[in-house]
Amino acid sequence: MKKISLFLLVGLLSYACSSDKKMDEREIYTFLELCYEDYFKNYDVEILDLLDEFEQKLVSEGHLKDTTGDSYKKLLKTLSQDNYFSSTENIAAMNDIVLFKNPMSIYECAEMAYGIDSTTISQTHFSSISRNIADYIENNEEISIHYFFDTYRTKLRKEEIKLPYIKQTIQVLLYRWYYQSGQIQGERQ
Numbered sequence: 001m002k003k004i005s006l007f008l009l010v011g012l013l014s015y016a017c018s019s020d021k022k023m024d025e026r027e028i029y030t031f032l033e034l035c036y037e038d039y040f041k042n043y044d045v046e047i048l049d050l051l052d053e054f055e056q057k058l059v060s061e062g063h064l065k066d067t068t069g070d071s072y073k074k075l076l077k078t079l080s081q082d083n084y085f086s087s088t089e090n091i092a093a094m095n096d097i098v099l100f101k102n103p104m105s106i107y108e109c110a111e112m113a114y115g116i117d118s119t120t121i122s123q124t125h126f127s128s129i130s131r132n133i134a135d136y137i138e139n140n141e142e143i144s145i146h147y148f149f150d151t152y153r154t155k156l157r158k159e160e161i162k163l164p165y166i167k168q169t170i171q172v173l174l175y176r177w178y179y180q181s182g183q184i185q186g187e188r189q
Contacts, residue, residue: 023116025124029165031116035109036168043097050095051171058174061087069158072170076153079174080146084181091182098172099179126166129155145177 040047058064058075063085065071079085107127110116121127133151137143152161152170160166 023120025126026163028110028116028121028124029126029163031110031114032106032121033165033168035106035113036103036165038109039103039106040097040101043101045095045097047098047168050098051168051175054171054175054178057089058178061089069156069161072161072167073153073156073158075174076149076170079177080149080153084184085178088178088182091179094175094179099176125160126156126163126169145180148173 037047055064055067059066064075107118107121110121111118122131129151132155133148136147152173156166161170
């Protein structure tokens, strides 16, 4: 009986280790989120805390009704039609690293640190959207920020916007545009 149990256990372990279990997108985004955090930690920036504070600022200023994906979609729609955030406060306190550094090697980090195959990452819905944006940038001389807002609004479901890696990517875009809006408003005064 012990030999049979041992044989079954070894068989199951071998099967589990050799099976090519496909990772779901949420798991992939979790590893990408970790790489995103690590990138900014290299610059002594706690990106999650900073983006949480920024999200609360957007809520308190009325740009977001709440922190749901639906509220983000409404903000993206507004920004895809208007030029700037309607009001911005305390842009001087915004973090320069987040404004100007662009984490380019997130996928490579997930591949190297967590063993996620790049093909698996490239098959995610958000990666497909990112490729479409990159193609658009490559093929057009002038690109409006409204294109980004409209693309995220129309291509992402509100449930996807709530996934941490996707949400962080959108929040950084909003963070930068919030700053830009403040700069423009300051110049007009």
